[in-house]
Amino acid sequence: MxxxxxxxxxxxxxxxxxxxxxxxxxxxxxxxxxxxxxxxxxxxxxxxxxxxxxxxxxxxxxxxxxxxxxxxxxxxxxxxxxxxxxxxxxxxxxxxxxxxxxxxxxxxxxxxxxxxxxxxxxxxxxxxxxxxxxxxxxxxxxxxxxxxxxxxxxxxxxxxxxxxxxxxxxxxxxxxxxxxxxxxxxxxxxxxxxxxxxxxxxxxxxxxxxxxxxxxxxxxxxxxxxxxxxxxxxxxxxxxxxxxxxxxxxxxxxxxxxxxxxxxxxxxxxxxxxxxxxxxxxxxxxxxxxxxxxxxxxxxxxxxxxxxxxxxxxxxxxRASDQINVAGRKVAPDAIEQVLRNHPEVRECVVFGVPDHAGHRGEAIVAAVVLSAPQVLGAVRQYTQNQLPPWQWPKHWWLTEELSPNERGKISRAQWSARYQAAHKTAAPG
Known part of the structure; x- marks a missing residue:
């Protein structure tokens, strides 16, 4: 059979x-x-x-x-x-x-x-x-x-x-x-x-x-x-x-x-x-x-x-493959995302690393976020810094209205990192 x-x-x-x-x-x-x-x-x-x-x-x-x-x-x-x-x-x-x-x-x-x-x-x-x-x-x-x-x-x-x-x-x-x-x-x-x-x-x-x-x-x-x-x-x-x-x-x-x-x-x-x-x-x-x-x-x-x-x-x-190398420290983007998602003004987020051309520190942390309103970014940034040690603070914040999970509820860090770098290719990331 x-x-x-x-x-x-x-x-x-x-x-x-x-x-x-x-x-x-x-x-x-x-x-x-x-x-x-x-x-x-x-x-x-x-x-x-x-x-x-x-x-x-x-x-x-x-x-x-x-x-x-x-x-x-x-x-x-x-x-x-x-x-x-x-x-x-x-x-x-x-x-x-x-x-x-x-x-x-x-x-x-x-x-x-x-x-x-x-x-x-x-x-x-x-x-x-x-x-x-x-x-x-x-x-x-x-x-x-x-x-x-x-x-x-x-x-x-x-x-x-x-x-x-x-x-x-x-x-x-x-x-x-x-x-x-x-x-x-x-x-x-x-x-x-x-x-x-x-x-x-x-x-x-x-x-x-x-x-x-x-x-x-x-x-x-x-x-x-x-x-x-x-x-x-x-x-x-x-x-x-x-x-x-x-x-x-x-x-x-x-x-x-x-x-x-x-x-x-x-x-x-x-x-x-x-x-x-x-x-x-x-x-x-x-x-x-x-x-x-x-x-x-x-x-x-x-x-x-x-x-x-x-x-x-x-x-x-x-994920081992997602870890961000910040001046020799390994940063797990999941830990930063967990903090961000607990803020009531954050609708969705994804955190990833990009080459830190300006700082020569390996990689820089980028937080791509969908917020309830653009003006709450300052409060979200301060909240994140209060919850995390300095080496885990995002260096760059990217506000977007397009960030949404697929049907599985997943977001590809690799794809969003590539999109970020393409959008910022004329200057150092940030």
Whole structure:
């Protein structure tokens, strides 16, 4: 049996077990399916394929149907939210069932190959680690194609029998309309959307589990949601290459912004000699395709995230590749961003290093920020200096209205550093 047929048989078992229960509710499309109806509608001719690979797209019900049709006909699935110009020719690894596209925050996107067993393990870890109940419904306001949404929403529907409500997007009115359709909801999202919903006062009262991933969850935002709605937003740390890694299961807001959470059940986390997080477990992907890389091989994913382990809790200290060299000192931009995000006038920010041509100090720190109003920059700058030692103070401040996370809630430091340097190429940075 092919790897994808194995997934299809698991789906058929799920559909049979929950046959008459609601499986999928496409709110914008005005359509609903029970598990039996969804199974019936997936038994149609195969979708279009490229070298034996089909590409579910969009955030509607057709994404789910395309995925199931691909599995039924033995096609490897690779969800896409847009045309990335990736090459899909060449032999796939044996037992490959699924390809994920990396987020490409530090370079060109790459493909990660997964077996059926690895997808199943990730879904099982999420259900167990988050103590989710199949009677609750997942509310989809994030991309189904990206690894976070695919694991947390799609796989829990088709492999764990957890109903899925498709909101069609993350706009406040979309959330308001979709959240009224089910009594108990699980809402995976990203910090940017949580902030938008908080400011629009649309966070629904029937959320049983609130999750934030894709980017660091600011402590101030977590605390504000808890104070105003009595809702704990759980930080979730994962990666395209392996799915979920750590989750904060506590019932009250965290006290440390660097706390990623408790290591997920079935996952093993260790630190290499450089202090970077390494992940092992049945959820770790097979490897990069078509060009392999030793950072993901042999059942181990070697991240560039600097970490610290304390009694099963994982703390993140930034990325080794993002550290800024300021006069011989290594500065983690994450630490500066955490301070900035806790200021009420900061809507979004990204911190990065650029060559310090004038100061001859290696690199200079740049803070690109979106503020509530330009005139608050002085107060934000003073607040930052009060919270950080002098060598971590940004030397240059770049006000922009364009800084916004992608659907994963991520911002590429490398891309914004390049944009900053291009905009300031006629003079020393600043």
């Amino acid at each position: 092919s790897a994808t047929r194995q997934l299809y048989e698991l789906w058929r078992h799920t559909a049979s077990h929950h046959a008459d229960s609601l499986a999928l509710w496409d709110v914008p499309g005005g359509r609903r399916w029970t598990f039996a109806q969804l199974a019936r509608d997936s038994e149609t001719p195969p979708p279009a394929a490229d070298h034996g690979i089909c590409h579910p797209r969009g955030n509607g019900a057709d994404f789910i149907l395309e995925l199931l049709r691909g599995w039924r006909h033995g096609l490897v699935t690779c969800p896409l939210d847009r045309d990335l110009g990736l090459a899909f020719a060449g032999p796939l690894p044996a037992q490959c069932a699924h390809l994920k596209v990396t987020s490409a925050t530090t370079g060109a996107p790459r493909l990660v190959a997964f077996s059926a067993e690895q997808l199943c393990a990730d879904a099982s870890h999420i259900m167990q680690g988050m103590h989710l109940c199949p009677a609750w419904a997942n509310l989809a306001a994030i991309s189904l194609a990206h690894s976070y949404g695919f694991s947390s929403l799609v796989l829990l529907l088709v492999l764990q029998g957890m109903p899925l409500i498709l909101a069609g997007g993350g706009l406040p009115e979309q959330l308001r309309a979709a959240s009224s359709l089910w009594p108990d909801l699980v809402l995976p999202s990203v910090p940017a959307l949580w902030r938008t919903w908080l400011e629009a006062t649309v966070i629904p009262p029937n959320i049983r589990v609130a999750i934030s991933a894709g980017a660091p969850l600011p402590l101030a935002l977590e605390q504000q949601i808890f104070e105003r709605h009595g809702l704990k937003v759980h930080n979730f740390y994962g990666s395209t290459e392996c799915g979920g890694i750590a989750y904060d299961p506590t019932s009250e807001p965290r006290q440390h912004a660097q706390l990623a959470g408790r290591v997920m059940p079935g996952v093993q986390v260790s630190l290499n000699p450089e202090g970077c997080v390494e992940v092992q477990g049945p959820n770790v992907g097979m490897g990069y395709w078509p060009e392999p890389d030793p950072t993901l091989a042999g059942g181990v994913f070697r991240t560039r995230d600097l970490g610290e382990m304390r009694e099963g809790l994982l703390f993140l200290r930034g």
